[in-house]
Amino acid sequence: MASLLTNGSAMTALQNLTATIRKLDETQTRISSGLRVGKAEDNAAYWSIATTMRSDTGALSTVKDALGLGSATIDVAYTGMNSAIEAVKEIKNKLVAARQPGVDRDKIQSEITELQRQLVSIGSTSVFSGENWISVDSSQAGYSDTKTIVASFSRSNGEIAIGTITVSIQTMKLYDAADQSGILDLKDTATNGGVEYSVATLNIAALTNSQADIEDLEQMIAWVDGAVSKMTDSAASLGAVKQRVTLQQDFVSSLMDAITRGVGTLVDADMNEESTRLQALQVQQQLGIQSLSIANQNSQNILALFKG
Template identity: 85%
Template sequence: MASILTNGSAMTALQNLTATIRKLDETQTRISTGLRVGRAEDNAAYWSIATTMRSDNGALSTVKDALGLGSATIDVAYTGISSAIDAVKEIKNKLVAARQPGVDRVKIQSEVTELQRQLTSIGNTSVFSGENWISVDSSEPGYSNTKTIVASFSRSNEGISIGTITVSVEDIKLYDAADQSGILDELDTTINGGEDYSVATLDITQLSNSESDIADLEQMIAWVDLAITKMTTSAASLGAVKQRVSLQQDFVSSLMAAITRGVGALVDADMNEESTKLQALQVQQQLGIQSLSIANQNSQNILALFKG
């Protein structure tokens, strides 16, 4: 039935055109953002998962930065101990030379003193971001004999957990201003009748060629050699921790990439598919406009019936 009040064809054409425009807008949004699921209404489940995983990836990025900071701190401490080993080896060489009767032990001590000053400098300057692991003061408020490096971030049904890597300062410190319990300032109390000494304070200027003084000198050599052994163990321990940190850095980087790929698989738009849809919808839009235009001409056809 032809009617001037209700144009069914035009209404149908308008509905189809409106639906086409809506789909066209969605496709254009996906192309412009690159996302198939950019809002919760697009797909609530996928959007929720993607939002959570992006947040976790941000936390992992912070973990990666923390690992980099920890690695640098370990590297500084390792470099300090390695340099200290070289200096203590020189002290040992000087003491062995002083064992020879007839040498000027005062001059040898002057060289040893400079090496001791170098050791102090190494301990004081092995600092990164305010952290010094080899020259400490255990009497300071808040001091901890263990250092932790944030190593991981994970989410499970039980909640969020943060993993750490622990380094024992007690095992690697060279100096401790509080109680002289470091490798270099630890006192040797076995000296025969003399004052206790450490690698950092030993003095051979008063030693003679007497049997007891020679025994004391040999004890000094043994004490210095023991310090070298302890520092070598400390350096090896730090090297092992640094390797673990490096491996964890690689793992965190790989994990972040895997999460990014997983999120992309859920929410990223297929640009080839979307571009094809865009072209098809543009054609449908043009045809819909033409269809609506033809349907609107029906009223004009009715008017023609009343013309004489």
């Protein structure tokens, strides 16, 4: 039935055109944003998962930064320890040279004193971001001989967990201003005269060629050699921790990439598919406009019947 008041064909054509325009807008939004799910209304479940995982990726990025900071701190401590080992080995060499009767032990002591000063300088300057692991003061408020590095972030059943790498500096500190319990300022009392000394304070200038003084000198050599051994063990421990931190950095980077790929699978738009759909919808839009135009011609045909 033809009617001037109700044009069913035009209404249907308009509805189809409106639906096509809506789909066209969605496709253009996906192409411009690159996202198939950009808002919760697109797909609430996928949007929720993607938002949470993006948040976790941000936390992992912070973990990666913390690992970088920890790695640098370990590297500085390791560098300081290595330099200190070389200086202490040189002190041992000087003491061995002083064992020879007839040498000027006072001049040898002047060389040892400079090496001792160098050790103090190494210990005090091995600092990164306010952290010094080889020259400490255990009497300071809040001091702990256990250092931690943030190493991981995980989520399970809605609960989050922060993982850390723990490093004990109790056996690797060279100096401790509080109680002189470091490797270099720890005192030995095994000399014949009962004189206390440490690697940092030993002095051979007054030693003679007497049997007692020679025995004391040999004890000093053994004490310094023991310090080198302890420092070598500490450097090895720092190297092992450094390797673990490096491996964890690589893992965190790979994990972030994997999460990003997973989120992309859920919410990223397939640009090939979307561009094909865009072309199809543009054709449908043109056809819809033509259909609406044809449907509107019916009213004009009715008017023509009344023309004389």
